[in-house]
Amino acid sequence: MIILHGFAASNYYNLVKHVLLYKEVPFQENLLYGGSDELLAISPVGKVPAITTSEGLNLSESSVICDFIEETYPDIPLYPDNAEERAVVRQIMKIAELYFELPSRRLIRYAFSGTEAPETLKTEVQQVLNRGITALANLCQFSPWIAGDKFTMADIYMHYVNTIVTSIGSVQLDWDVLAEIPGMKEWNNTMSQSDIALNVEADRQKNMPEFLEKLKAQFSAAKQ
Ligand SMILES: N[C@@H](CCC(=O)N[C@@H](CS)C(=O)NCC(=O)O)C(=O)O
Incomplete structure (x- = not known):
């Protein structure tokens, strides 16, 4: 089972989540924000999204993750054959x-x-x-x-x-x-208007207040 690390206010996170949902790949979400030590252990630049594959490999960079998902789960394809x-x-x-x-x-x-x-x-x-x-x-x-x-x-x-x-x-x-x-x-x-986009958007809106709180804390720490 793939683990998707990140937070739903991130558009990069959401595009990978949409791909997983579209391709019906089983996955779990693990809430992590940018810059955290826990994320740095998974993602070399400390950014989201990152995934942990079913084999335990950590991968980051949304386009790289998209390609990996396509190659590993080709049944519902998202790239043309040609x-x-x-x-x-x-x-x-x-x-x-x-x-x-x-x-x-x-x-x-x-x-x-x-x-x-x-x-x-x-x-x-x-x-x-x-x-x-x-x-x-x-x-x-x-x-x-x-x-x-x-x-x-x-x-x-x-x-x-x-x-x-x-x-x-x-x-x-x-x-x-x-x-x-x-x-x-x-x-x-x-x-x-697709069901997947609507679900992803609902999760984004749910996460937004917490994400904004984190950002506020970062802005005030940067001012000090
Ligand atoms: N090139 C990366 C960019 C990812 C990115 O910028 N993620 C943002 C969230 S939308 C992030 O983690 N920012 C936290 C930080 O910069 O510390 C990708 O395609 O995945």
């Missing part, structure tokens, strides 16, 4: 991470602490997001799924990346980023 189609799926995931998720994360501490980010930083983030918009507008098919007629890992990955891009865009940049990509908002709404 190498080129598979590469296109991974390309969408990589671009989502590098040009949507990571720049948005640079503003996350301002969003959570309710402060304004410096204009220079906002401009830098907007420039990277614009590259992501151009790339994703070119690559995403939405016919009906992101890489074409098959539901793939890229659908799950992009959906959870979008949660952060949407909230950072609206809180810090006054920018509806997803609206810049034709079809993205409609597809994202469809994604959020």
Whole structure:
């Protein structure tokens, strides 16, 4: 049985959880927050998500975990058989991470602490997001799924990346980023209505107050 370590307020954690639920892989959740010593023993950089496999191997990095789950539990596939189609799926995931998720994360501490980010930083983030918009507008098919007629890992990955891009865009940049990509908002709404996404979202909301308390403690410790 896989153990999934982390917390439900994390979009990275949730994308791995969605993959496990979609592929009907038995797993247990182990609540751990970033930076804890217990997590450092499992995850080399002390970040979530991490998993412990049924053989006892600890693994971190969400995209690496997604690939491991696919290879170990291939019965309900999330990557196409064809190498080129598979590469296109991974390309969408990589671009989502590098040009949507990571720049948005640079503003996350301002969003959570309710402060304004410096204009220079906002401009830098907007420039990277614009590259992501151009790339994703070119690559995403939405016919009906992101890489074409098959539901793939890229659908799950992009959906959870979008949660952060949407909230950072609206809180810090006054920018509806997803609206810049034709079809993205409609597809994202469809994604959020699946039973799995609704369950993951309910768990996220349940965990949010505790996560915010932890963050507050971190912010006040950093000030001292
Ligand atoms: N590249 C990592 C990023 C994971 C990540 O940033 N996780 C955040 C939570 S959403 C975390 O653990 N932050 C705690 C920290 O930075 O100490 C992945 O894909 O899994």
